[in-house]
Amino acid sequence: MEELGKVIKTEGDKLTVKIIRRSACSKCGHKCGLAGAHEVDEIEVEVDNTVGAKEGQVVKLEMGEQPLVVASMLVYLLPIISLIAGYFITFSLVKALGFKPSEAAGVIGSIIFFILSFYLLKVVDKFLSFNRKYHPRVSEIVE
Known part of the structure; x- marks a missing residue:
């Protein structure tokens, strides 16, 4: 670029x-x-x-194009993957703990994982900022 x-x-x-x-x-x-x-x-x-x-x-x-593609994939895909994973992980966790699983639990888990993905991106950004290729x-x- x-x-x-x-x-x-x-x-x-x-x-x-x-x-x-x-x-x-x-x-x-x-x-x-x-x-x-x-x-x-x-x-x-x-x-x-x-x-x-x-x-x-x-x-x-x-x-370089490779660092740009990696950074773009992180920024765009990590929140989406976290949103989907949050739903299934929370739904499974609620079920494993013996509670009745519900859509609401999955949605709440999705929102929590989505928000946490931005904190994870901030940590990854700090880590990658030390790498000159970025x-x-x-x-x-x-x-």
């Missing part, structure tokens, strides 16, 4: 780069009824200054 960003701050060997992310639809040349509704999102990322970029310059940021890197100065 490649993105262009503008260096807004340099501090030692680190850069703060502002990236304007647009939805895929916003890159389309067609003039459709959704013209004003396209997503535009600004984010700031901190990266290593490996190319000697200075404040105000536009740089190209790259990130960080974008500056590949070149564009302007």
Whole structure:
């Protein structure tokens, strides 16, 4: 994945780069009824200054596809899997404890597991933040 960003701050060997992310639809040349509704999102990322970029310059940021796919799968699939697993685990646990299983118990378990999945994602994010392959890197100065 490649993105262009503008260096807004340099501090030692680190850069703060502002990236304007647009939805895929916003890159389309067609003039459709959704013209004003396209997503535009600004984010700031901190990266290593490996190319000697200075404040105000536009740089190209790259990130490997495998880390991007792994991170996307975690963010999108873990909550859904937790939601489904929470239902069945809670339903089975209630039954194993000798209580009469009910839909309500399964639904409550689903909600609890769903919420816990976001805490798990936060822990995984902290863990993966130490791995450099999950960080974008500056590949070149564009302007």
